[in-house]
Amino acid sequence: MDPSSGFDGTADVLLVDGRVAGIGKDLSASGAVLFDASGLIVAPGFIDMHVHLRDPGFEHAETIESGSRAAAAGGFTSVCCMPNTNPVNDSATVTSYIVERARLRAVVNVFPIGAITKGSEGEELAAIGSMKAAGVVAISDDGRPVMNARVMRRAMETASAFDLPVIDHCEDLHLSAGGDMHEGLESVKLGLRGIPSCSEDVMVARDILLAEVTGARYHVAHISARNSVAMVAFAKARGLKVTCESTPHHFAVADSDMLPYDSNYKMKPPLRSKEDVHAVVDGIVSGAIDVLATDHAPHPGSEKMQEFEKCPFGITGLETAIGLTMDELVHTGRISLMKMIALYTTGPANVLQLKDRGTLAAGGVADITIFDSDRKWTYDVNRSLSKSRNSPFDGRQFRGGPVATIVNGSIVWQAE
């Protein structure tokens, strides 16, 4: 199945020298290695445009190598890593380190995302042009959003000139300060301080207005609040270059589903109300949401095994993305399998303008995701290829999941 062409049929896919050579019935090539994908879905390689590889600086949580292995095990052939490393990826030097490290150690393609501001401190613009030359595909101060609207405006102008999208983790830090979970009845019941939906909404609104002023390509990271989804739909209707992504946990889990005080349910943006979850799913169905991305955020157990208020934000997600998407969106009949594939392939490839990716067209890079739409399997976090274990989906049974991952023509992961 290839959303880029609409092809949906039983056929052979021939890969030659790291490129797709063609799709058709009974293709043959002498000396070719045969992979029997009978009964399975063969799709363009899935792209996760929002992960944290923690490298450089936090290698106890994840490395480019371990994160890439977890990505492959989740069916992803490409990941985009956020710049909140130590040092922050705000210069060509750090970008080059990531690119080089990935070339040596990663089993999937790694596309770095550069910082918007130096040190992601929200004040002075980072070396955006140099980072682009070194390989970044977007800029973002993910997790430490640019609070100064004037700085954000300048960033959008600069990014626009370099033809880079600006990705924003939309959170007004004043409104969210001190919060540990979504502000609502659940937070009031649990006596935890809230992160209100409006902390996301006001930033989405601000950014859309700035995107209109600057003409920039603007992308909302991990959208979670219903008003934000509505505003992105509004921006699209106005013809602005505005896109957004949702994570599997935000379309699959609401605040009322949390195991109380279990830090594996703590992330930013927080798990929102049932109404927000429904709005996110509706946004995926309607097309207001362009991309699914995991926001894979590994933290070692020692950091997650403490009082809820003290735990860092974030959960892993690479290995459970396909399972959650199949369970919550495809098997429920909300979206077609073709649409599901598009959200992980053409969706991110378009936002990031990744050439020859997210497609099975002849000449494209031979990145292939092979998955089963029906196989039942159970996620065991202790067998994760990530260095971290912070997933709320340990022990969950899924229907449908990755079977094999091919990157640049080589099988880099295969289910047991």
Place this chain on the structure above:
Amino acid sequence: MNQGLLGIQGLRRPDIEVILDRAKYFQPLQNESFKRLDTLRGKMVVNLFFEASTRTRISFEIAAKRLGADSVSITASGSSVSKGESLVDTLNTLAAMRPDAIVMRHASSGAPHFLSRYLPTPIVNAGDGTHEHPTQALLDARTILDRRGRLDGLRVAIIGDIAHSRVARSNILLLSKFGVDIVLCGPASLLPRELAQIAPGVTLEHNIREAIRDADVIMMLRVQLERQHEASYPVGEYFRFYGLRLEHMELARPNVIVMHPGPINRGREISSDVADSQRSVILNQVENGISVRMAVLEKILQ
């Protein structure tokens, strides 16, 4: 399975009634010259207080001792907690010493709930962050029952910083199970609208005079505006709009009682003349604290 007491949430009305009845049975003991029973002889209760508290800690200590149990108290300062040991490690170390119950106060909401998933020892929550303080709600209910003979149908006004009050949360959950008409009152920034849905029978009010009107019970909460994370309300005018004064008493039912979990801030949330008046049952609450905690410890340890 951990059979402690983590919160009023999770208790059923009959469970609460058993504890309150048992507490009543223990009340006369407080006036005996020999105050000690030996029902829990040989049992060990550890009081682990990560947050400063005098009255609750002492109350639990006395309750344990009156039942014949041994009791040791540990406060956060001067223990391994201040040396950077994690909460799980601290509790595992304590659990290895085989106490029969751990009474715990912690500044983080849910800390005892989180620990109870990893520890076999029963935990009694002596206050967790801004979440629950179940024994306070139980002793408050005992105090109301002593004065009114019933809870059903009463009108109880809870006034102050509801948002950050574990006393309020536990009281709301308990009183709601008994069909009490609960009015919550405080500045809008300290009274989240979601509270109206937290339990049946709850209404919200921003005007203290309306909240007190026809109340059978007025529960004042300790206000520590200067300890909040942000300026939620101007300190200077708190008493003017939310402080309980003698002039308010005529709005309530004639036999209204005034409660406060203590320690009280005279002139901040309650005037001295009200605190010292015949309406005030603040010291009865303290006294009932021991009987109620005896009932709780006995239920858990026997």
